[in-house]
Amino acid sequence: MPTPSGQQVRPTTAPGLDCDTIIIGAGISGLYQLYRLREMGQSVRVFEAGTGVGGTWYWNRYPGCRFDSESYSYGYSFSQELLDEWDWTEHFAAQPETERYLNHVADKFDLRRDIRFRSRVKAATWDEERQTWEIGLEDGARYRSRYLVTAVGPLSAPTLPRITGVDDFRGEAYHTGLWPKHPVSFEGKRVAVIGTGATGVQAITEIAKTAGHLTVFQRRPNWCTPLHNRPITRAEMAEIRKGYPAIFERCRETAACFLHNTEPRGTFEVSAEERQAFWEMLYSSPGFAIWLGNFRDVLVDREANALFSAFVADKIRQRVKDSRVAELLIPKDHGFGTRRVPQESGYYEVYNQPNVELVSILDAPIERITPTGLRTTEREFVFDIIVYATGFDAITGSLDRIDIRGAGGQRLKERWKGGLETFVGVMVDGFPNLFMIMGPHTALGNIPRSIEYNVEWIRDLLAYLERHGRRVADARRNAVEEWTAFVKRKGAGLLANEVDSWMTGVNQNVEGKNVRIVARYSGTAPEYREWCNRVAAGGYRELQLA
Ligand SMILES: Cc1cc2nc3c(=O)[nH]c(=O)nc-3n(C[C@H](O)[C@H](O)[C@H](O)COP(=O)(O)OP(=O)(O)OC[C@H]3O[C@@H](n4cnc5c(N)ncnc54)[C@H](O)[C@@H]3O)c2cc1C
Numbered sequence: 106m107p108t109p110s111g112q113q114v115r116p117t118t119a120p121g122l123d124c125d126t127i128i129i130g131a132g133i134s135g136l137y138q139l140y141r142l143r144e145m146g147q148s149v150r151v152f153e154a155g156t157g158v159g160g161t162w163y164w165n166r167y168p169g170c171r172f173d174s175e176s177y178s179y180g181y182s183f184s185q186e187l188l189d190e191w192d193w194t195e196h197f198a199a200q201p202e203t204e205r206y207l208n209h210v211a212d213k214f215d216l217r218r219d220i221r222f223r224s225r226v227k228a229a230t231w232d233e234e235r236q237t238w239e240i241g242l243e244d245g246a247r248y249r250s251r252y253l254v255t256a257v258g259p260l261s262a263p264t265l266p267r268i269t270g271v272d273d274f275r276g277e278a279y280h281t282g283l284w285p286k287h288p289v290s291f292e293g294k295r296v297a298v299i300g301t302g303a304t305g306v307q308a309i310t311e312i313a314k315t316a317g318h319l320t321v322f323q324r325r326p327n328w329c330t331p332l333h334n335r336p337i338t339r340a341e342m343a344e345i346r347k348g349y350p351a352i353f354e355r356c357r358e359t360a361a362c363f364l365h366n367t368e369p370r371g372t373f374e375v376s377a378e379e380r381q382a383f384w385e386m387l388y389s390s391p392g393f394a395i396w397l398g399n400f401r402d403v404l405v406d407r408e409a410n411a412l413f414s415a416f417v418a419d420k421i422r423q424r425v426k427d428s429r430v431a432e433l434l435i436p437k438d439h440g441f442g443t444r445r446v447p448q449e450s451g452y453y454e455v456y457n458q459p460n461v462e463l464v465s466i467l468d469a470p471i472e473r474i475t476p477t478g479l480r481t482t483e484r485e486f487v488f489d490i491i492v493y494a495t496g497f498d499a500i501t502g503s504l505d506r507i508d509i510r511g512a513g514g515q516r517l518k519e520r521w522k523g524g525l526e527t528f529v530g531v532m533v534d535g536f537p538n539l540f541m542i543m544g545p546h547t548a549l550g551n552i553p554r555s556i557e558y559n560v561e562w563i564r565d566l567l568a569y570l571e572r573h574g575r576r577v578a579d580a581r582r583n584a585v586e587e588w589t590a591f592v593k594r595k596g597a598g599l600l601a602n603e604v605d606s607w608m609t610g611v612n613q614n615v616e617g618k619n620v621r622i623v624a625r626y627s628g629t630a631p632e633y634r635e636w637c638n639r640v641a642a643g644g645y646r647e648l649q650l651a
Pocket residue numbers: 129130131132133134135152153154155159160161162163165170171172173174179224225226227256257258259260261304503506507542543550551552553556
């Protein structure tokens with residue numbers, strides 16, 4: 106049977122196995138891993154909880170959902186044909202376009218035939234005797250494979266707020282990450298949005314356009330900056346297409362795989378006028394330039410950070426007419442860029458509309474959701490629709506929701522109770538033949554660039570095992586300790602590590618996630634790849650192969 110690349114598939118599945126590799130999840134990671142493993146002749150099965158491909162871009166259908174990454178820096182880079190035939194219509198594409206793109210990828214490479222939809226994996230157990238993984242689905246079905254790849258996503262386990270009465274509400278209620286496929290009309294309705302993170306900011310801006318009355322419940326404001334999205338003309342797309350090699354080269358070189366990179370100058374190395382002009386330029390630049398292309402010390406030096414935060418605070422004051430509301434929207438408990446920066450398209454102006462009200466629940470928390478709305482410690486509200494923009498149990502949430510048991514029956518979730526430990530974010534000692542894409546402590550940033558790297562690294566490792574007649578790979582304990590120590594060293598000195606956020610593993614809506622940890626790798630992506638390349642070039646000495 107020919108593969109997309111024209112190679113012949115050799116069926117390799119051993120007796121007693123359903124396939125060589127099981128992949129959990131059919132988002133950007135799962136689709137690409139399927140493509141690469143099938144190409145090397147493996148038999149693969151993908152199990153996906155949703156009814157379609159796309160992961161993030163399948164589930165997050167909420168109004169306003171769109172990229173923070175430049176569209177053309179986000180798409181897959183591996184297929185010239187795909188790059189040649191796909192036209193992006195906006196610099197920062199909205200969810201429907203990205204979902205269409207990923208469906209196009211699945212069709213083009215005939216990926217669907219190996220994907221089972223509506224299939225949530227509940228458990229995965231390492232069988233030491235047979236040296237295989239057995240996975241169990243929610244519907245009771247069981248499958249065996251030699252290798253298991255989790256492609257379950259870093260932001261894919263939605264969380265509701267821990268407020269009593271969530272099930273009592275008799276109106277319509279939606280979580281942004283579980284948005285229905287049918288259209289939701291806000292026309293003339295009384296709407297509540299709970300949450301003002303990156304998702305809330307996008308959703309609020311859209312919902313405010315048609316809602317009869319919108320009440321926004323804010324626990325803590327974030328530093329939001331303008332996205333400056335615009336359409337891509339045909340001529341521009343032709344230029345982008347010609348520039349793809351340079352775009353991907355740039356993404357390979359920058360710290361976070363974005364087109365933007367840190368400004369080498371320090372905040373206080375330039376005159377006050379130069380600094381102001383630079384910051385004005387950043388404020389009118391598209392995307393994350395303002396976060397990732399700022400002076401090199403803004404995210405590590407308290408004084409530099411405070412000065413830039415004051416600059417953004419002034420912008421908020423200029424844009425929001427009611428000074429009381431403006432002050433509520435200015436973060437006081439963290440500096441700019443120390444939490445995920447939401448990108449907005451007219452967010453602050455929403456609060457100048459007569460149909461929008463901002464309620465701070467910091468001082469007057471929500472007591473409960475009621476059948477007709479909700480009650481804070483100060484007021485009773487009545488709503489037709491409640492939108493929970495309360496985000497995700499990030500990074501480990503989707504892994505935690507699967508009962509993953511490695512050698513000796515140890516649970517992955519338990520293993521991480523004392524702190525996250527991995528080998529290059531992909532493996533954990535004691536969990537042989539388990540490979541995580543976008544697992545904790547891997548490089549994130551402009552994520553598909555890191556996904557492509559991780560997928561190919563896993564593919565190369567499996568090819569190495571096959572060439573050397575090995576069937577099992579487990580990370581050595583000292584390799585895990587070394588990588589974990591490196592991740593911790595890389596996080597030292599970052600102001601972001603002094604703030605509660607999903608990046609420091611804190612989520613008040615998730616039990617047990619109330620202590621700050623080093624939840625993510627904060628070194629650069631090139632450093633990450635250098636480390637992983639060294640491991641591969643050295644014959645995987647950091648792994649125990651059998
Ligand atoms: C609203 C939003 C906007 C974002 N914008 C950007 C951006 O602009 N740039 C950027 O780089 N990143 C962005 N991200 C991050 C985004 O998650 C990644 O870019 C990327 O989509 C991750 O792909 P993935 O395949 O690893 O995971 P996902 O896309 O999350 O896919 C994981 C899949 O696994 C499935 N799954 C999980 N658990 C199970 C299970 N137990 N059984 C079966 N199936 C399971 C899920 O249903 C899902 O389909 C955004 C995230 C969100 C939520």
